[in-house]
Amino acid sequence: MRIIHVSYSDTGGAGRAAYRIHCSLLDSGIESKMQVMYSVSGDYTVDSLTRNIKDKILQKSRELPAKLLSKSGSVENSIIHSIAILPSGLPAILNNSDADVIHLHWVGRELLSVKDISKINKPIVWTFHDMWPFCGAEHVSYDNRYKDGYSAIKKSSYSTGFDLNKWTWERKKKHWNKPIEIVTPSRWMAECVQESALMSDWPVTVIPNPIDARKWEPIEKNVARKILGYQSDCLLVAFGSYGENQQYHKGADLLKLALAHIKESNKQDVKLVVIGQNPPIVPDGYGFPAIYEGFLHDDISLRLLYSAVDAIIIPSRIESFSQMASEAHVCGTPVIAFNVCGLRDIVDNRITGYLANAFDAEDFAEGIRWVLSDKGRLTALGQQARIKALNKFDKAVVSQQYQSIYRKVIEH
Template sequence: MVLHLSNFHLEGGAGVAAARLHRALLKSNVESQLLVSKPTHEELGVSGLSHHGLESRKALARFIGERLYFYPQEKDASVRFAFSPAEFGADISNHPLVQQADIIHLHWINFGFLSIDSLDKLFLLGKPIVWTLHDMWTFTGGCHYSRGCENFLTHCQYCPYLAKPEEYDISFRQFERKQEIYKKAKMALISPSQWLDNLVKKAALTVGIASLSIPNCIDTDLFKPLEKTEIRRRLNLPVSKKLILFAGANTSDPRKGFIYFKQALEKIGLLASEIEVMVLGKANPKMMAAFPLPVHYLGKISSPAKMVEAYNAADMIVVPSLEDNLPNTIMEAMSCGTPAVGFATGGIPEMIDHQVNGYIALQASAHSLAEGIEWVLEDQNNARMSENARTKVLETYAESIVAAQYQQLYQSLLSHE
């Protein structure tokens, strides 16, 4: 039995990716269980640590403990949730599912779900460990994305996320602790993108650990092309306009690059009168004010069926992230036949084939992003790329393809015990 461990069930990109892999494995007749802090809803093979009020309060206390531990050390509020000290977490080494598991498969385990001590106790069980990395935390001294800092290549210290970076600061201590416990683990590190796998192979903490890249997966029977005009009418969206979708989880997060999206739209030329914008996710009202084009704010959508409608209503999606792994939003949009535009960063260029199923813009260039938007929206380009986008997902990210890669990995690990 494979036991997946993820703080979140169907929240956030990492939680969604973990749940999708669990479902894909079940469809491929692999015995799979997913243990989360608290399930979003009931689902086959999904269990929660928090079954009643006391456990829920303990989980909240662990989360608060994490934040309070880091709060006096943070540089400013912008890094508050971008660094995880992993000082607080549940000890699940004696949990029945952990004891029954043949393989323990880690996903995103921060924010008080598992601590470094929790990981140490899991590693000491001697079971094969698979760890799918959804950001950089596994090989840093605490940050989820390094924002250009390369200390993780040698040894984390003088961390730029801290108010007082020092030689033996919190990042140094976490790095040392990870170095100590990783020696005890029979572990394979899996990166959804080649970009992240390349960092794993260079990072000082993980350079000697077996690693490879296996992408996240998606249900292509759910995320599929639908009739655009009908959906727009249903959502009260203009039928005759070209609609651009921005699906950032938080428009105020600098890493999501919303400012570049806004600047790019200000540079749009002749097409401007034909374009309107759809925003999906948590939007900052101040950032939406004085927007250069009409905006249709869809809010936060958790229903997969409604997400499919939003992707199908759009002519394209723009993902201007400055750092990202393998964004679910691009995969979801492309699976619905919606071309994508993004910067040449992280795993995005692995998903978007330039001028085949979308457009890769120069990193942090609003001008290049504007050029990409205009190019994709040309009628002759858009129709061709829509078909190519769907084909890329079917051939690369379909559930059966990804599940088979993980099955091969599991069998390899078990045969070497």
């Protein structure tokens, strides 16, 4: 069985997920390769389309018209938009390959056009890492127009002028006549697919993103803290503050409200660890002492951090899955999140962490207090989190699920 994965990159949230799926297959003895626009892994099984400066300049020039057209729609939803209109030449490469299955992942930023996807004549599996495939041009939908086919009557209040999302959705409707085998990393994403006007009758299977549980073995907490220079006698909670985490759907505003509730009644020595952000010139207003770790690019650093802290907090309104949550769990660290979206598939309420009522900052604060207030409970939550990760997210488990999907599309 020969698989080619098509992904914009092998890094970043979706890129890391795609690369981990690829590696899980290799470790299972499957002949797997990746075709990406940009690669940072240095892996010989990953083929980059931008091998030199000329290639990179050409790709940036391809992305520029799409960016300009996106601005013409006066779209205030600041999440990335992909119009996917320029032909790439990739379908010919894929069709002439010896692959049995083409596995699509995140293909935005003009990696593949809408029409390109319809030209792939080999069996296709498509893992949805965000909402773009069944939406218009937007990668995250705040208004659910994808459910009614982008009716002009329900045009978003934040979008004026040219209806970019409707135009992109209509091109998908025109070119994607044959259903593709869909995989989503969460039940919530599968429900979105089934409720969409574009793909309600397409086959969809839920398979979580994998992680190598052996490589992500928890590190003893005091050892991890000593290596990172953290205090051993305080409670530490960590959260991500990457650039895109400042987007509305990542819930930074809800986090600050929850921390304000905590501060009002806090009687414990709690410190924050902020991942993905350097110390700011102006304080962020979190209200607690904070350690700013900047960007952590390698698995060893992340594993150390997850093992060192007492809990991870994820205040997102929308998450297709959340690799931060699954990475924390495999390291035996509880997660506090809202009871929404893909996070419900990872966190078991009061078993591996705490799921607060949707967007209720006060209940989120209660979750933080509940997790941290009892050392015995904190230990038990971490143990159950590790067990959940081993049973559900380990690469060997996920690889077998994907192989079943591949056999299905090959035999169809």
